[in-house]
Each structure stands twice: as structure tokens, then as C-alpha cells.
Amino acid sequence: MKVALIFGTRPEAIKMAPVFYQLKNIGIDAKVLVTGQHKEMLYQVLDLFEVKPDYDLEIMKQGQDLSELTSRLIQKVDKVVKDEKFDYILVQGDTTSAFVGALVGYYNQIPVGHIEAGLRTGDIFSPFPEEANRKLIGNIADIHFAPTVVNSKNLLQEGYCSSKIIETGNTVIDALYWVKQNKSSDLEKIKEKYNIHNKKYILMTMHRRENWGKPMENVLQGVRKYLEENKDLYLVFPMHLNPLVRESVNKVLEGFERKILIDPLEYLEFIAIMDGAHYIMTDSGGVQEEAPSLGKPTLVLRDTTERPEAIEAGTAKLIGTSAGNVYNYMKLLEGNLYQEMSKANNPYGDGKTSERIGNYLKNRRK
Incomplete structure (x- = not known):
């Protein structure tokens, strides 16, 4: 059985690496096709997990919009798929690379497995374009590897057959456990490196398109107000390379001394900084999944989330982007709420997700 793992961003690489090794371990011929939708950040993760792509499309170029990215991806992915004649294609999450991988699989009548299936906000423009991507992949997928009960229910409500839905947990927890087990001394060295x-x-962390500009400025204003009242606290902000993000950060935090602004971090560095944090504020989906395994309360800087399990489990709070909300929730974390959130159980997995995905494909091969 020859299986393609198609992905292109750093979060996908983190979540696909454990699957790649599991497939190899059980004797499945796993081929890695990376699109290069992210550049440096993607390759940092591949190096950490020692995953060598069989194909690298290097798709990104300056000024490329979603339409051009999608059309170029379709042509390049299709050529590889036709040449290799895969038996199965795996895609992960909700990126344009994942959507195109599934679409090309459909065009070539190759079954597609969707890892991290069933996440929904109910608004196709929030997040954009991820919500639409994940729904479109759902219409194509042969099997839905749903991380949680909530994700399974979402798929059932949309009419997908229960026999095509498998609750697996999330592979990001597999990756996190691997790092904690194998790189613990490196994590401590990284904290010293950044003097934290x-x-x-x-x-x-803030990077989503819908938060660029005014929403990000509002959040930072709330954060600055709170930190100016709490002299023992620092802000560590790995800034996205996008100029719009950096402009907002520099505008609002100018003159504030207890800030540590750094470039986007390698995965291992980011895990180290998460591990040392008092708590986390983010608009990242992956961070919402990882933080509970580290015992870190998380304030989600969005109006909607496709990961309600963290909210329901008590590990995260959905607080939006108004300066007032941000300030008020930071105040709330001074009390018992902090302890309640830090001790809540992680709803996203037990570190055996890749094993479940591998077992499904192994049984399909027979």
C-alpha cells in the first residue's frame, strides 16, 4: 500500500510527523509531499522530526493570493499524484494545501483520509479560508479521523455516515509527548537562551487574517493596560513576519519595557516557551490543543472557535478581541479561575492518535 501525506505548513508538519513514523513502523509505504505553503517554519519542523520529503513543490512566491496559490497547487500536486499512483491520500486540517490534496485525490479517484476532521465554527468566513476548506475536504473524504466527540457530532449532523467517522484524538498531542520525552534538556536551554x-x-500569539489591524490593536491595548498595573509580569510575543502584524504590535507597545518581542519560533523553541509561561493568549488553534497538556490556561483571542472542547473542559476561555474583555479576563485569572483552568483535563488526546490512524489503514490493506 502506497500512501501520500500531503501538507505544506508548520502546524501540518507537526501533526503529520507522528503519522508518518507510525505508517513506516507498520510497513506501509508512506511518501511525503510538501507544498512549501510555509517556507522556513515548515523545514524547521521537518528537521526536528527528521522527516525527509519525497517531493517539495516550493509553491510560495511573493504577492501570491489564494486563487493563484490554489491553481498552482492543483497543477503541481496532480502531476505527482499521477506519476506515483497512490493507493491512499492523507491530508490534515484545513489549509489550502490540505484542500488541494483532497481535491486532486478526488479528481484521480483516490480515497482520501482527513486527519483532524469535523472542526466547525459555523461561519465560512471565520476563520478564513480554513472553515470553508475543512467543509470542502469533508465532502471529498473517504474517512474522517475526528479528534473528539464534538467533531464526530458535527459530522453526523452534516449527514456523514457514522461508519466513516473514527474518533482518534489529535496527533498534535502525540508530537508534544514525543518532544517532552526526547528533548527535555533542550527545552530548558531554550528558556535560558531567551532569558525567560x-x-x-x-x-x-496572534496571526489570523481576521485579527490583523484593529482587532489586534484592541487586544494589545487591553494587555498593555493590565501589564502596566502588574509590574511582576512580562509579555513574550513571537511576532508573525507579516508587516501588518508587526506594525500593530510596534504601534501599541511602543515605550512599554516589559515586552520580549521575538521572531517566529521553531517548534521546539515554541514548546519550551509555552512550557515556561504563566498562561497563554492566542488565536491559534494548535495552541488551544497543546496548552492543556502543559497545564497552561488559555485565553482565546477570537469571536468563534472550532475547538469548543477546550472551552467545555475548562482549559480555555473564548474572550474575543475587545480591549475591555481582554483586560477583564486577565484580571479574572488572578483568582481561583487560574487553578481551575490549569488543572483541567486535556480533551484532545492521549498520545495514541497516530496508532489509531495507522491501524485503520493497515486493516484496509488486508
Whole structure:
């Protein structure tokens, strides 16, 4: 059985690496096709997990919009798929690379497995274009590997057959456990490298398109107000390379001294900084999944989330992007709420998700 793993961004690489190794371990011929939708950030993760792509499409170029990205991806992915004659295609999540991988699989009548299936916000423009991508992949997929009960219910409500839905957990937990087990000394060295090993700090990340500009500025205003009242706290902010993000950060935080602004981090570095944080503020989906395994309360800087399990489990709070909400929730974390959130159980998995995905494909091969 020859299986293609098609992905192109750093989060996908993190979540696909454990699957790649599991397939290899059970004797499945797994081929890695990376699109290069992310550049440096993607290859940092591949190096960490020692995954060598069989194909690298290097798809990104300056000024490329979603339409051009999609059309170029279809042509390049299709050529590889036709040449290799895969028996099965795996895609992960909700990126344009994942959508195109599934679409090309459909065009070539190759069954597609969707890892991290069933996430929904109910608004195809939030997040954009991820919500539409994940729904479109759902219409194509042969099997839906749903991380949680909530995801399974979403798929059932949309009319998907229960026999085509398997609850697996999320592979991001597999990856996180691997790092904690194999790279613990590296994590401590990284904290010292950034001079945060002896500081109490809040980790913040914001990168989503819908938060660029005014929403991000509002959040930062709330954060700055709170930190100016709490002199023992620092802000650590790995900033997205997009100029619009950096402009907002520099505009609002100018003159504020207890900030540590750094470039986007390699995966291992980011895990280290998450591990040392007091708590986390983010608009990232992956961080919402990882933070509970590290015991970190998370304030989600969005109006909607396709990961309600974290909210229901008590590990995260959905707070939006108004300055007032941000400030008020930071105040709430001074009390018992912090302990309640930090001790809540992670609803996203037990570290055996890749094993379940591998077992499905192994049984299909027989």
C-alpha cells in the first residue's frame, strides 16, 4: 500500500510527523509531499522530526493570493499524484494545501483520509479560508479521523455516515509527548537562551487574517493596560513576519519595557516557551490543543472557535478581541479561575492518535 501525506505548513508538519513514523513502523509505504505553503517554519519542523520529503513543490512566491496559490497547487500536486499512483491520500486540517490534496485525490479517484476532521465554527468566513476548506475536504473524504466527540457530532449532523467517522484524538498531542520525552534538556536551554527561565510571563500569539489591524490593536491595548498595573509580569510575543502584524504590535507597545518581542519560533523553541509561561493568549488553534497538556490556561483571542472542547473542559476561555474583555479576563485569572483552568483535563488526546490512524489503514490493506 502506497500512501501520500500531503501538507505544506508548520502546524501540518507537526501533526503529520507522528503519522508518518507510525505508517513506516507498520510497513506501509508512506511518501511525503510538501507544498512549501510555509517556507522556513515548515523545514524547521521537518528537521526536528527528521522527516525527509519525497517531493517539495516550493509553491510560495511573493504577492501570491489564494486563487493563484490554489491553481498552482492543483497543477503541481496532480502531476505527482499521477506519476506515483497512490493507493491512499492523507491530508490534515484545513489549509489550502490540505484542500488541494483532497481535491486532486478526488479528481484521480483516490480515497482520501482527513486527519483532524469535523472542526466547525459555523461561519465560512471565520476563520478564513480554513472553515470553508475543512467543509470542502469533508465532502471529498473517504474517512474522517475526528479528534473528539464534538467533531464526530458535527459530522453526523452534516449527514456523514457514522461508519466513516473514527474518533482518534489529535496527533498534535502525540508530537508534544514525543518532544517532552526526547528533548527535555533542550527545552530548558531554550528558556535560558531567551532569558525567560527566571521570569513570570504571559505568552501571546496572534496571526489570523481576521485579527490583523484593529482587532489586534484592541487586544494589545487591553494587555498593555493590565501589564502596566502588574509590574511582576512580562509579555513574550513571537511576532508573525507579516508587516501588518508587526506594525500593530510596534504601534501599541511602543515605550512599554516589559515586552520580549521575538521572531517566529521553531517548534521546539515554541514548546519550551509555552512550557515556561504563566498562561497563554492566542488565536491559534494548535495552541488551544497543546496548552492543556502543559497545564497552561488559555485565553482565546477570537469571536468563534472550532475547538469548543477546550472551552467545555475548562482549559480555555473564548474572550474575543475587545480591549475591555481582554483586560477583564486577565484580571479574572488572578483568582481561583487560574487553578481551575490549569488543572483541567486535556480533551484532545492521549498520545495514541497516530496508532489509531495507522491501524485503520493497515486493516484496509488486508
